[in-house]
Amino acid sequence: MGVLLVNPPSLSGLEGRGLGGTMSYFEYELSFTDEHWYKSYPGEHLGLMALVAVLRGAGIPVRSVNGQTECHRFVDQTWQAMLAAGREIDVDLIGFSGPCQVFEENVDLARRARRQWPHAKIVLGHQFATLNYHRILSDYPEFDIVAIGEGEATIVPLTAATGADSLAAIPGIAWRDDGGKVRMRPPPVEPLDLDTLPPIARDELPDVMRIGVSPTVYTTRGCPYRCSYCTTGQTAGLLHKKLGYRERSVDLVVDEIEQLIADYRIPHLTLVDDLFVAKTPESYERAVRFARTLRERKVHIPFMLDCRLDSADADVFRELAEAGLYRVFIGIETGSGEQLTFYNKRYGERYDVEYVRRRVGGLQELGIEVIPGILTYHPATTAEELRETLNVIDACGYESSWQFLCEVFAHPGTTLWKQYQRAGWLAEEWPVPAWELRDPRARQVRDAVLEALDAGGGHVEARAAFAAALAAHD
Structure with a gap:
């Protein structure tokens, strides 16, 4: 066997x-x-x-x-x-x-x-x-x-x-x-207790270190949210409803990090949770406890994590920054509040460019590099939406040409995929879905960015091409 x-x-x-x-x-x-x-x-x-x-x-x-x-x-x-x-x-x-x-x-x-x-x-x-x-x-x-x-x-x-x-x-x-x-x-009603699982085998870590990418640890599994494009939250909802989001013991996670440092001398770490911290007092308290445990046990290692915009609390992230957090990826998605609702993002508070600027700026003031995840295009993107998204990109202050090209991906089986399928928007629906922009003005904006990048441009040139193409439609 x-x-x-x-x-x-x-x-x-x-x-x-x-x-x-x-x-x-x-x-x-x-x-x-x-x-x-x-x-x-x-x-x-x-x-x-x-x-x-x-x-x-x-x-x-x-x-x-x-x-x-x-x-x-x-x-x-x-x-x-x-x-x-x-x-x-x-x-x-x-x-x-x-x-x-x-x-x-x-x-x-x-x-x-x-x-x-x-x-x-x-x-x-x-x-x-x-x-x-x-x-x-x-x-x-x-x-x-x-x-x-x-x-x-x-x-x-x-x-x-x-x-x-x-x-x-x-x-x-x-x-x-x-x-x-x-x-x-179906799986058992009660999902696995993550603290009872054996330590992850690290057979792949030597290769990871050799090619220069990041060692990883997970501290949670699943997600309590149900964004329409995301496989993680929808899988969690399908399997265990509210129990689909679980957390590992902070002490066990820090034990694992200490072991990786001792055994492999890892120089940095990526926490691969789909959602490290949720917008609840209990989740905030756990994040602070994690940060303080690292400091109390003198575990010094730079680390990165992902979070939602509405859970980027400055007081919580101050603690994390003091413990070694240097970079955060935040799924901001779009400048359009209407599209955010369509994605079922559910922030529960007013969403606009000032909200984005406050949240992102609060982390940047702590010295944390914020990588904004921007879904600039979807099949029905309009020029008006692209103007809103450009304002959000500028508010984030992160220079990357890819922000002007990113498209939402309709993973098969997700709510978004089913919506696009019913609307007839999928040019290819399986196994790797593809769609086309329906508004010719949006296509012209995207094509202008591609042309600027093909000519050797970077963030500045991509933004200029994006803005100029939008202005041509005013």
Whole structure:
């Protein structure tokens, strides 16, 4: 009995730019990103490494292949690594992971795996798989099972399953019965207690350190919000409702950080929570406790995290900054309050450019670098919205040409994807959705920015092109 876990390399974006086979994903990112930003990219696949830890604890042989951190330039490199790993164990179960952007790579590798190990169970996991399990199992015979939700709860029972009847006894999976019908058994009502899980395996960390991206730790799982474009919140809502957002013990998290510093001499850290702190007194108190625990235990390490705009409380973040927080990514999304409502963002207070300026400026005054996440375009973007978004970009004071190009991504299975699908806005709906701008004025603005960047411009030139194209419509 043995398990092979696989994360394919993300190559579709490179191929779309005519760079397929010339470099890996991280090599491409480094080619246009300065080291200051590149070093905070999360490198490890904590999901797979959590499964490795659980399987080892159960005494089950396991090997993992991460084509991303191994800097594969071709899917065939990942396949060769799988073959090498398969020579070390008796492969009974193969688990694939990844978002929709690597689904075709996963299908390719699963087909090869089926031929190589015809008796092995082939499982697909990830939020993408959870939200689209029925379509995947209906249309892709390469996959026998979809893990619905948290793989730590299902991976060991799956290794012992011998047929459809035994699969039916495992909560938290979808599968095909003997008649080919897709079945799904929901996860347990009570989700996993994160503090009871074994420490994450760190097999990938040497590669992460070598290529210069960031070691990672998670302190929460899930999200209490239900933004229409986000797979995390909607997966949490599908599986456990309010229990979909859970927090790890602060002391255990700091223990883990101390261990990483001692064992690997990590120079910095990225907290990969989708939402480190929510806008509640309890969450604020936990964030402060985390900061003070780091200081009290003299754990000195620069770290980065993500948060919502409405949870960026200056008093809380002052404590975090004193503990080492140097960079925050904030999903601001748009300058349009109406579009923010459409995304189901739910700030619960008036949203305008002054609100953005106060929140972002409060963190910047603490010496924290704020990276604003801007979704500049959606299918129905108007020139009027783009003016509002330009004001928000300026209010954030962060210089990046990509702010003038970012588009909302409609992940399959999300509310946003379903809305776009019903409206007929998706030029491609599966597995990697694509849409076109409907307003020709918005297209002209985007094209002007692209032209400025193609000519070698940066933030200043991109902003000037953006503003000039808007002014042409006044």
